[in-house]
Structures are given as structure tokens and as C-alpha cells.
Amino acid sequence: APTAVMGRSGWQVKSSKLAFNTHNRIRNIVESLKIKPNPEKPMIPLSIGDPTTFGNLKAADETMKAVLHSLESGKFNGYAHTQGHEASRQAVAQYSAHQRPEGAIETSDVVLCSGCSSALEYCILALADRGQNVLIPRPGFCLYHTLAEGLDIEVRYYDLLPEQQWRADLVQLESLIDENTAALLINNPSNPCGSVFDEKHLRQLIAICERHYLPIIADEIYEHFVFPGSKHLAVSSLTREVPVLSCGGLTKRFLVPGWRMGWIIVHDRKQRLGNAVIGLKNMCGRILGSNTIIQGALPEILAKTPQSYFDGVIEVLYSNATLAYKMLKQVRGLNPVMPNGAMYMMIGVSIERFPAFKDDTHFVQELVNEQSVFCLPGSCFEYPGYVRIVLTVPLAMIEEACARIAEFCDRHYKKDSSHSSSFIEHVLLDEDELNF
Amino acid sequence: APTAVMGRSGWQVKSSKLAFNTHNRIRNIVESLKIKPNPEKPMIPLSIGDPTTFGNLKAADETMKAVLHSLESGKFNGYAHTQGHEASRQAVAQYSAHQRPEGAIETSDVVLCSGCSSALEYCILALADRGQNVLIPRPGFCLYHTLAEGLDIEVRYYDLLPEQQWRADLVQLESLIDENTAALLINNPSNPCGSVFDEKHLRQLIAICERHYLPIIADEIYEHFVFPGSKHLAVSSLTREVPVLSCGGLTKRFLVPGWRMGWIIVHDRKQRLGNAVIGLKNMCGRILGSNTIIQGALPEILAKTPQSYFDGVIEVLYSNATLAYKMLKQVRGLNPVMPNGAMYMMIGVSIERFPAFKDDTHFVQELVNEQSVFCLPGSCFEYPGYVRIVLTVPLAMIEEACARIAEFCDRHYKKDSSHSSSFIEHVLLDEDELNF
Ligand SMILES: Cc1ncc(COP(=O)(O)O)c(C=O)c1O
Ligand SMILES: Cc1ncc(COP(=O)(O)O)c(C=O)c1O
Numbered sequence: 001a002p003t004a005v006m007g008r009s010g011w012q013v014k015s016s017k018l019a020f021n022t023h024n025r026i027r028n029i030v031e032s033l034k035i036k037p038n039p040e041k042p043m044i045p046l047s048i049g050d051p052t053t054f055g056n057l058k059a060a061d062e063t064m065k066a067v068l069h070s071l072e073s074g075k076f077n078g079y080a081h082t083q084g085h086e087a088s089r090q091a092v093a094q095y096s097a098h099q100r101p102e103g104a105i106e107t108s109d110v111v112l113c114s115g116c117s118s119a120l121e122y123c124i125l126a127l128a129d130r131g132q133n134v135l136i137p138r139p140g141f142c143l144y145h146t147l148a149e150g151l152d153i154e155v156r157y158y159d160l161l162p163e164q165q166w167r168a169d170l171v172q173l174e175s176l177i178d179e180n181t182a183a184l185l186i187n188n189p190s191n192p193c194g195s196v197f198d199e200k201h202l203r204q205l206i207a208i209c210e211r212h213y214l215p216i217i218a219d220e221i222y223e224h225f226v227f228p229g230s231k232h233l234a235v236s237s238l239t240r241e242v243p244v245l246s247c248g249g250l251t252k253r254f255l256v257p258g259w260r261m262g263w264i265i266v267h268d269r270k271q272r273l274g275n276a277v278i279g280l281k282n283m284c285g286r287i288l289g290s291n292t293i294i295q296g297a298l299p300e301i302l303a304k305t306p307q308s309y310f311d312g313v314i315e316v317l318y319s320n321a322t323l324a325y326k327m328l329k330q331v332r333g334l335n336p337v338m339p340n341g342a343m344y345m346m347i348g349v350s351i352e353r354f355p356a357f358k359d360d361t362h363f364v365q366e367l368v369n370e371q372s373v374f375c376l377p378g379s380c381f382e383y384p385g386y387v388r389i390v391l392t393v394p395l396a397m398i399e400e401a402c403a404r405i406a407e408f409c410d411r412h413y414k415k416d417s418s419h420s421s422s423f424i425e426h427v428l429l430d431e432d433e434l435n436f
Numbered sequence: 437a438p439t440a441v442m443g444r445s446g447w448q449v450k451s452s453k454l455a456f457n458t459h460n461r462i463r464n465i466v467e468s469l470k471i472k473p474n475p476e477k478p479m480i481p482l483s484i485g486d487p488t489t490f491g492n493l494k495a496a497d498e499t500m501k502a503v504l505h506s507l508e509s510g511k512f513n514g515y516a517h518t519q520g521h522e523a524s525r526q527a528v529a530q531y532s533a534h535q536r537p538e539g540a541i542e543t544s545d546v547v548l549c550s551g552c553s554s555a556l557e558y559c560i561l562a563l564a565d566r567g568q569n570v571l572i573p574r575p576g577f578c579l580y581h582t583l584a585e586g587l588d589i590e591v592r593y594y595d596l597l598p599e600q601q602w603r604a605d606l607v608q609l610e611s612l613i614d615e616n617t618a619a620l621l622i623n624n625p626s627n628p629c630g631s632v633f634d635e636k637h638l639r640q641l642i643a644i645c646e647r648h649y650l651p652i653i654a655d656e657i658y659e660h661f662v663f664p665g666s667k668h669l670a671v672s673s674l675t676r677e678v679p680v681l682s683c684g685g686l687t688k689r690f691l692v693p694g695w696r697m698g699w700i701i702v703h704d705r706k707q708r709l710g711n712a713v714i715g716l717k718n719m720c721g722r723i724l725g726s727n728t729i730i731q732g733a734l735p736e737i738l739a740k741t742p743q744s745y746f747d748g749v750i751e752v753l754y755s756n757a758t759l760a761y762k763m764l765k766q767v768r769g770l771n772p773v774m775p776n777g778a779m780y781m782m783i784g785v786s787i788e789r790f791p792a793f794k795d796d797t798h799f800v801q802e803l804v805n806e807q808s809v810f811c812l813p814g815s816c817f818e819y820p821g822y823v824r825i826v827l828t829v830p831l832a833m834i835e836e837a838c839a840r841i842a843e844f845c846d847r848h849y850k851k852d853s854s855h856s857s858s859f860i861e862h863v864l865l866d867e868d869e870l871n872f
Contacts, residue, residue, distance in 0.1 A: 007613045007648035011708040013679065016618075018587070019562035019715025022722060024518075052514035059513050067729070071503055077495050078488035079693045082460075114550045114696065118723040126455035146721055151454070177443045182452075212443035243449065257515045258728025260550070272447040279455025285582055286458060287554040291727035292694025293503070 018150035025142040026380045033365045041372040044393070044401045049191070051255055051343060051392040057316060059255045060309040066300035067293060076296030082284040084112030084263075084295055091299035092263050099234040099246055099265060109266045111280065114290045116221040116262035119247040121147050123217045123264060126280040127245075128153040128182035134217070135176055136185045137168065139192050139346065139383035141219070144185060156181075157382060162337050162348060166195035170204055177212050184214050186235060189222035192381045192388040193346050194321070194339020196230045199238065206239045215243040215273060221252050221262075224310065226341035227318045236267040243268040245280070250294075252343070254305060255313070261294045317343055320391040320398045327402035331409045339391070346378070346386045354412045360384045370411075371404040454586035461578040462816045469801045477808040480829070480837045485627070487691055487779060487828040493752060495691045496745040502736035503729060512732030518720040520548030520699075520731055527735035528699050535670040535682055535701060545702045547717065550726045552657040552698035555683040557583050559653045559700060562716040563681075564589040564618035570653070571612055572621045573604065575628050575782065575819035577655070580621060592617070593818060598773050598784060602631035606640055613648050620650050622671060625658035628817045628824040629782055630757070630775020632666045635674065642675045651679040651709060657688050657698075660746065662777035663754045672703040679704040681716070686730075688779070690741060691749070697730045753779055756827040756834045763838035767845045775827070782814070782822045790848045796820050806847075807840040 014020075030047070037043050051057050070076050076085075083089065089110035096105055113119040120143060128134050130152040136144040138157035148155050158173035160166040173184075186205060189196045197205075209216055218235045226232045236244035249262030266277055289295075321339050328336040328347055335348030349363055357363040360377040364387055368374045378386030391398070450456075466483070473479050487493045506512050512521075519525065525546035532541055549555040556579060564570050566588040572580040574593035584591050594609035596602040609620075622641060625632045633641075645652055654671045662668045672680035685698030702713055725731075757775055764772040764783055771784030785799055793799040796813040800823055804810045814822030827834070 006615055007617065007650070008615055009649070011649050011706075013563070013649070013651055013709050013712050015710070015712040015715025015718075016562055016565045016568075018565070019558075019719050020711060022715070022718040024718070024721040027721070050515045058510065064507065064510070067507055068504070071500065071507065074494070074500070077692045077694050079486045114554075114723050114726075118550075121722055122455075126452055127449070129452045129454070132452075179442055179444055181443060213445070213447045213449070214443070215449055256513045258513050258731075260724065260727050270447075273449050274451070275456060276449050276451040279451025279458070282451075282458040282460070283455050285460040285463070286557055287550050288696065290550075291696050291730065293729070294727065295694075 021150040022146055023149065024146055026376065029361060029377060029380050033361065033368070035365060035368050035374075037368050037372040038370055041404070043372045043374065044397055044404075045374045046389040046393065046401055047374045047376045048390060049343075050257055051252065051390075052257065054393045054397070056394045057255055057313060057392055060305045062304040062306060062309070063254050063256065063301050066297040066304060069300060070293050070296030073296065076292040078292065080112075080289055080292050080295055082288055083281060084110065084289055085292070088112060088295040088298040091302045092265070095302040096246070096248070096265050099236045100267060101237055102240070105265060111264040111266070111284060112290050112295060113249075113262045113264060113284075114287065115260040116219070116247050116249040116251055117143060118260075118290075119249065119262040119264045120144065120217070120219060122280055122283040123245045123247060124148055124153065124183070124185075125151065126276055126283055127215060127217070132180045132182040133178075134183050134185055135173065135181060137187055137190065139378060139381035139386065141187060141191045142380060153182075160190070160193060160195070162346065165340070166190060166193040166337070167197065167201050168205065170208065174208050174212075177208075177214070181212065181214060183217050184209055185217040185219065187219040188235065189225055189232065189341035191222065191342055192344045192376070193337070194342045194344045194391075196226050196232060196340040199233055202233055202235050202238055206235065206242050209242045210239070215245065215276075218244050218246045220246050220248050222342040223248055224253055225314070225317075225343070227314065227321065227339070230340040232341065236265070240269040243270075243273045250301065253310065254301065259291065259294050261290050261298070316395075317391045319395055320393070321345055323395065324389065324391065324398050324402050327399070327406065331406045333409050333413050334405075343391050345389050345391060347375075347389065348386050351385060353414055353416070354409070355414050356412050360387055363387065367405065367408050371408050373401045373404050373408075457586035458582055459585065460582055462812065465797060465813060465816050469797065469804070471801060471804050473804050473808040474806055477840070479808045479810065480833055480840070481810045482825040482829065482837055483810045483812045484826060485779075486693055487688065487826075488693065490829045490833070492830045493691055493749060493828055496741045498740040498742060498745070499690050499692065499737050502733040502740060505736060506729050506732035509732065512728040514728065516548075516725055516728050516731055518724055519717060520546065520725055521728070524548060524731040524734040527738045528701070531738040532682070532684070532701050535672045536703060537673055538676070541701060547700040547702070547720060548726050548731060549685075549698045549700060549720075550723065551696040552655070552683050552685040552687055553579055554696075554726075555685065555698040555700045556580065556653070556655060558716055558719040559681045559683060560584055560589065560619070560621075561587065562712055562719055563651060563653070568616045568618040569614075570619050570621055571609065571617060573623055573626065575814060575817035575822065577623055577627045578816060589618075596626070596629060596631070598782065601776070602626060602629040602773070603633065603637050604641065606644065610644050610648075613644075613650070617648070617650060619653050620645055621653040621655065623655040624671065625661055625668065625777035627658065627778055628780045628812070629773070630778045630780045630827075632662050632668060632776040635669055638669055638671050638674050642671065642678050645678045646675070651681065651712075654680050654682045656682050656684050658778040659684055660689055661750070661753075661779070663750065663757065663775070666776040668777065672701070676705040679706070679709045686737065689746065690737065695727065695730050697726050697734070752831075753827045755831055756829070757781060759831065760825065760827065760834050760838050763835070763842065767842045769845050769849045770841075779827050781825050781827060783811075783825065784822050787821060789850055789852070790845070791850050792848050796823055799823065803841065803844050807844045809837045809840050809844075
């Protein structure tokens with residue numbers, strides 16, 4: 001007979017705290033909207049972060065062929081090393097050589113992961129313990145919060161300043177640091193800002209990390225995704241003192257988000273990460289890495305996808321950015337911030353000029369309902385007062401969307417003579433004229 | 437000037453507890469061995485769990501073609517729903533219809549994951565909080581421990597009894613349950629035992645769960661992997677009372693471990709999992725699922741891979757099992773347990789009969805060094821006194837390996853007249869003669 005035990009007394013199954021607190025902020029906000037698009041107008045979803053949705057942008061033939069070769073070889077069905085196949089990691093090391101100008105990246109510095117999301121998860125979870133904190137950008141990609149919160153890792157937001165091309169507020173950032181700060185997370189180029197940090201600013205960030213002995217987690221998934229006139233610098237290329245975990249992958253640049261091929265490059269020239277590198281590699285034992293067919297294709301993908309392909313994608317994004325910026329800049333009550341890279345543009349909404357709407361979320365909701373144009377509210381990125389649009393749609397679609405946004409704003413704009421800040425604000429926010 | 441802050445005072449970066457405690461037990465033990473294979477004899481690694489390593493077992497043409505079609509369609513490069521593409525989940529639901537005889541599995545009951553490992557991770561992490569415990573089998577697959585430990589989820593081992601065809605010790609199992617027990621994990625068919633629970637035993641396990649209100653996590657990655665004379669029953673097919681999270685995938689049956697396609701099927705007929713189902717789905721937002729090319733191929737893979745292919749694989753495993761069992765049963769000091777499924781055999785080692793070796797790990801080490809045959813010590817599965825061999829190698833290789841093992845054992849076997857238990861033990865452990 002079973003010994004008497006004290007088990008549960010009923011079906012009180014419930015979610016763990018971790019799972020319950022793994023929130024997707026975007027989904028939560030989007031689901032709370034009361035949306036009924038205008039049936040007269042075809043829907044234009046400027047909210048969708050997947051660049052392959054609209055059919056105008058797709059993976060290069062070379063990229064696809066590499067996978068075909070890998071598949072046909074029949075050699076990539078088995079388990080890989082938990083950190084990835086040697087040859088695939090070697091290919092990533094070579095592809096990322098610019099991240100470490102003074103010497104070669106070793107294969108053992110590369111960890112393949114299931115998408116950049118998984119790379120970020122491992123970095124955050126390997127560096128931060130429950131009760132510690134990680135500094136993350138505001139506005140910023142909501143996944144950082146999703147990954148950390150359930151594990152009781154605190155996220156502390158440092159502000160990016162729209163009037164300074166979304167550079168970080170260094171003073172505020174530094175004031176957040178305490179003895180429990182485990183890492184500074186930088187997202188460069190940025191989602192949702194489309195900003196690209198220049199060398200000077202990166203060096204300022206590095207200096208703070210050096211002062212406070214903070215490793216950097218660099219979300220560089222938009223690496224090389226920069227518009228003419230800007231230059232992407234890997235933060236790891238500018239410091240040998242501060243350890244950097246650079247997270248990247250095929251997702252954005254190769255336009256294959258579904259393939260889930262991401263990676264971490266460990267830059268730890270002075271061996272300062274200690275056993276955190278072991279911890280990071282331990283993490284790979286949890287789910288055993290990413291799809292091996294793609295791993296097998298990686299050397300060919302990285303070597304053969306031509307520059308002309310990347311240039312073509314940038315051209316699309318840049319044309320869209322230029323057009324949208326030009327059109328939206330003329331809309332009263334809106335303050336678009338011209339991006340320098342990535343695939344997004346943030347648009348400030350002077351909400352006091354739109355008394356019909358109580359906030360950015362409400363603004364976005366009514367924009368769908370009247371004009372069938374869907375933007376993401378800034379609240380999705382912890383940044384109310386803005387909306388984000390994607391730049392990955394066909395040019396005609398962005399044009400039509402901007403025209404509808406203009407119509408919508410004109411309709412709801414309320415001139416308020418008692419409130420004269422708007423003009424000044426508009427001038428101040430135009431980075432074509434003022435350079436901070 | 438920056439405000440004065442209290443940051444760290446030096447580079448004391450260290451691994452988080454989670455990452456540091458994400459141990460791979462097998463790797464730790466294997467790495468601790470002092471191995472120098474005998475150069476006179478070619479190495480036979482009977483340790484490798486990857487069935488594709490030896491070239492004799494490979495994915496079906498139909499499986500490979502399905503991926504080709506998915507790739508060529510160009511439709512599966514974008515992000516999928518975090519729980520997987522609708523059509524792919526629908527295909528898994530149909531494929532798994534036997535798990536729920538009384539009604540259809542809904543698409544929303546299926547969650548695609550990055551391998552069965554990721555499925556198990558989500559199930560354990562969604563059901564158990566820090567400080568709670570999960571019951572897992574001993575001997576058992578070490579990943580359960582790897583996944584739980586770092587999160588301070590306690591694993592409590594229930595014993596599988598070799599003399600009872602590795603059925604669970606029900607009394608001992610039930611004695612482990614307390615109010616902090618979050619789930620019972622069943623691995624059926626089992627790695628490393630190769631055992632297949634019969635209906636009666638599954639019902640006994642279900643009864644315990646019903647008594648104590650425990651959901652079941654069923655690791656059924658070896659589903660359908662049973663030898664002639666045995667039958668695989670999905671535990672979910674036998675109960676509507678106890679919620680079951682069944683974890684499966686393509687890995688083993690379709691011989692494509694590298695593809696990382698796993699899934700969870702949520703069986704919660706009486707809605708007893710409460711918000712744990714939401715939690716489980718939340719978890720999918722962390723790394724955004726599994727490779728979409730494989731997702732796109734899933735309907736065709738599951739529909740078109742022919743029964744003859746699966747039968748062929750079983751035939752190989754069964755022949756190997758039969759041969760190895762026959763050969764090793766005659767070796768003094770060894771007690772092989774004939775498996776009924778999966779891809780492994782456990783072999784008891786009467787270590788007191790081998791005074792040259794202090795334990796199973798030492799035995800395994802010297803077996804490599806003398807005979808170049810590598811088995812995994814039972815310690816890798818929390819079960820010293822046994823070694824595990826894989827049954828996925830070519831027949832000639834298993835024959836050669838068993839011959840070498842026999843030679844090794846004969847050489848080191850010490851007859852001890854003062855110790856008469858061995859003969860009795862040998863008889864007792866032979867399930868051909870005794871049926872418990
Ligand atoms: C800044 C940023 N980091 C990471 C990711 C996730 O990339 P992946 O799809 O490779 O996981 C995204 C995707 O939108 C992103 O915008
Ligand atoms: C019992 C058991 N469960 C789960 C797994 C992991 O499967 P996957 O490779 O799909 O993550 C294995 C792999 O060996 C296993 O033996």
C-alpha cells in the first residue's frame with residue numbers, strides 16, 4: 001500500500017511564474033485594441049516586423065541555393081555540436097571579422113543559436129541572476145523585457161533621445177547603474193528607432209562600461225543595415241577592455257526570419273567574463289541549437305550572397321524612409337525622425353494636438369478604423385507619444401499609407417493658439433537643420 | 437558630469453546561477469574519463485545517441501523531398517506564428533490522433549518547438565516554479581535534470597526496476613509526492629532503458645496522478661518505436677481525467693535530429709491546467725519556435741513517409757537488440773536487459789566480479805582503453821552499475837563490439853566462491869524466464 005503522503009488536494013494546476021510573466025508586450029497591446037478596419041480601404045499593415053510579408057523583399061537566390069545544396073548533400077540531418085557545426089561557426093567568425101580588427105575571431109568564440117532571440121536569451125540569462133538588473137534602451141525592442149522579467153531579472157530603461165538622433169542619455173544611463181547591474185544592452189542599429197550610433201557615441205558608451213566594469217550585450221541583428229551616409233560600427237571593434245557579446249544572425253539581412261539562425265560572438269580579449277563564457281555555452285545544452293540544414297548552408301550563404309543583393313534591399317528601405325519622412329514631416333502634429341538604418345521609422349505624435357485621442361494607442365486604433373493603416377503604438381516600445389512604421393513595404397504602399405495618415409491627422413488636428421510649442425518643437429526635432 | 441553611482445569595483449563578471457547550473461551530466465562524466473582507445477582496434481562508439489552517425493540509418497526519401505518542396509515553394513522564409521504555422525500544427529494534430537481516441541486534437545492544442553528538448557523545457561518550466569519538484573525516472577534521460585536544476589526546480593527520481601522490465605516502483609514513486617510536486621514526467625518508450633510500458637502499468641501511473649492531482653509530462657519522442665510483440669500506447673489515450681502534455685517530434689522516428697522539430701500536444705480534456713496553458717504558449721514568445729522550412733514540410737513529411745520505412749528502421753534496431761542480448765547474456769558478470777523499443781539497451785555490470793574496476797565509469801573507461809568500445813556508464817543516467825549501448829549501428833559492428841566486450845569481461849572476471857549471489861542474480865534478471 002502506498003505510504004501516506006501530503007500531495008495536493010485538488011486540481012490546482014497553475015502556470016509557473018516564469019511562464020506567466022513571459023509577456024509579449026506588443027501582442028498584449030495589439031490585442032487590447034478595438035480594431036475594425038475601414039472596409040472601403042484595403043488594409044496596410046505598417047506594423048509587421050517580418051520583412052518578407054509583402055513579397056517585394058525576398059531572400060537572395062544564392063541564399064536559397066546554399067540551403068538546397070546543404071539539403072541535397074544529406075550530410076546535415078544529424079545532431080550538431082551544441083554550439084553549432086565547426087565549419088558553420090568558422091564561417092560566422094570570418095563573416096564577422098570586422099568585429100575584431102586586431103585579430104582573428106576563433107571558432108570557439110562563436111555560438112550558433114535558434115535565431116537572434118535565442119542568442120539574446122542566452123546572453124541575458126548567462127550574465128544576470130535573479131535580483132540583478134540589465135540596462136536596456138527605451139524605446140526598445142520588447143523581447144529584452146520578455147526574456148528577463150519572468151526570471152526576476154530587472155530591466156532598467158535608459159532613454160534614447162529623439163532630438164539627438166536617438167543617442168542614449170548618458171547621464172541618465174549612468175545613474176541607473178548599481179552593484180547589481182549585470183550588463184548594458186545596446187541595440188545598434190535600432191528597432192524601433194532606425195538609428196545608427198556613430199563612433200563617438202559608441203566610445204561614450206564603452207567608457208561608461210569601462211568605468212563600471214559592465215559587459216556589453218550588443219544586439220547587432222541589423223548590422224550592415226545602414227543607409228547611405230551612415231556607417232555601422234560593431235561596438236566590439238572599438239574596445240578591447242570591455243567584453244562584448246555580439247548577437248546577430250541571418251534573420252534581417254538575409255531576409256529569412258523563419259529559419260531561426262542566430263549567433264553570439266564572444267569578444268572577451270582580456271578574459272574578463274570569467275565563468276560566464278562557460279555558463280553561456282552550458283545554456284546551449286538546453287535545446288541543442290539551431291537547424292542543421294541551415295547550419296550546413298551557412299558557409300555558402302555567408303560567402304556567396306552578393307553585395308548587390310544587400311545594396312538592393314537597402315535601396316528599397318532608404319527610398320521608403322526618404323519618401324515617408326518627406327510626406328509625414330509636412331503633416332501637422334507629426335514629427336517623424338529620419339532613420340539611418342534598420343527597417344523602421346519612429347514618428348512623434350503631438351497628442352495634445354489630437355484631442356479626440358487620449359494617447360498613442362488610441363491614435364493608432366482610430367487610424368486603423370478610419371484609414372485601415374496599422375502602425376504600432378510607441379507604448380509597445382515603452383515610448384508613448386510615438387508610433388512606429390515599417391519600411392519594408394512596396395513604395396506605392398508606403399506612399400498611400402502616408403497620404404492616408406496625413407488625411408487622418410488633418411481631420412483630427414486641433415490648432416490651439418494658447419499652445420505655441422508645436423512650431424518650436426517641430427523645428428527642434430528636425431535633425432536636418434539642427435545637429436546635436 | 438555623471439552622478440556618483442555605486443557600481444562594481446572591478447571586473448567580477450560571473451556566470452548566472454542558471455547558466456552555471458545548466459549541467460550536461462553525460463558530457464561531464466565523459467569528459468572526466470581518461471580515454472586512450474587501443475590503437476590496434478578501430479573505435480566502436482556505442483555511446484552516440486545520434487542514429488544518423490553510422491550511415492546505416494537515414495531519413496526517408498519522402499522526408500527529404502518534402503523539405504525540398506517546402507524550400508522551393510519560397511513560402512516558408514518568413515516568421516511563423518510563435519506556436520507554429522497553422523497547417524503544420526494541423527498536420528501534427530492528425531498524425532497524433534491516436535493520442536486522443538474520443539475526439540479530435542485541435543490545432544490550438546499543438547505547439548511546435550525547437551526539438552523535443554525545447555518542448556520538454558517549456559513543459560517543465562511552465563508547470564514548475566522554483567522550489568517545486570518534478571518526478572523524473574531513474575535511470576533516465578539527463579536533459580530533465582539539465583533543464584530543471586538551474587531554475588531551482590527540484591528533480592525527484594522515481595526508480596525504474598530492471599527486474600520488472602523497467603516498470604516504475606510505484607510505492608517509491610508515490611512516496612516522493614508532496615504538495616510541491618508539480619508534475620510526473622514519464623519517458624515511454626525509454627532512453628536509456630528501451631522499455632515500453634504496458635497498458636496496466638500506464639493505468640497505475642495515471643491512478644497515482646489522479647490521486648494526487650498531478651499533470652503528466654509525457655516524453656514520447658520514441659513513440660511508435662517498439663519492437664515486435666510490444667505496443668506503444670500514448671498515456672493521454674488512457675485518461676481523460678489527468679492532463680497530459682505529450683512531447684514528441686521528428687527527431688528519432690524520422691531520423692533527423694538536427695532539424696530541431698519537436699512539439700507539445702496539450703491534452704487537457706477537463707480544463708485542469710488552468711493558466712498553465714497560457715504560460716506554456718507564452719514561453720513560445722521567447723525564441724519564436726522552430727525552423728519554418730521544416731514547418732512547411734511537416735504536412736508532407738507526416739503524410740507521405742511510408743510505413744515500410746519505419747518498419748525497416750525497427751527491423752535494424754530489433755536485429756541488433758536480439759543479437760546483442762544473445763551475445764551479452766552469455767558473458768559472465770553482465771546482465772543485459774532486453775529492450776522492447778527505442779534505440780538502447782541497458783546492461784547490468786556485476787561490478788564486484790570485476791575487482792579491477794571501482795565502478796561503471798571505470799569499467800567503461802578501461803573498456804575503451806583495451807577494446808576501443810565506448811559505452812555510456814549508467815551514472816550518466818543516475819544509475820551506476822549499468823552501461824548503456826546504442827542499437828543504431830550496423831549489425832556487424834554490434835557483433836564485433838559484443839565480442840570485444842565479452843573478451844574484456846572474460847579477462848577481468850573474477851570468480852568469487854565466497855560470493856554466491858551472481859548466479860542467482862543472473863537468473864532473476866532474465867526476464868525471458870521470470871515474468872513480474
Ligand atoms: C532588435 C531585434 N533583435 C532581435 C530580433 C529577433 O531576431 P530573430 O528573429 O533572429 O530571433 C529582432 C526581430 O525583430 C529585433 O528587431
Ligand atoms: C528521451 C529523450 N527525450 C528527448 C530527446 C531530445 O530530442 P530532440 O533532439 O528532439 O530535442 C532525446 C534525445 O536523445 C531523448 O532521448
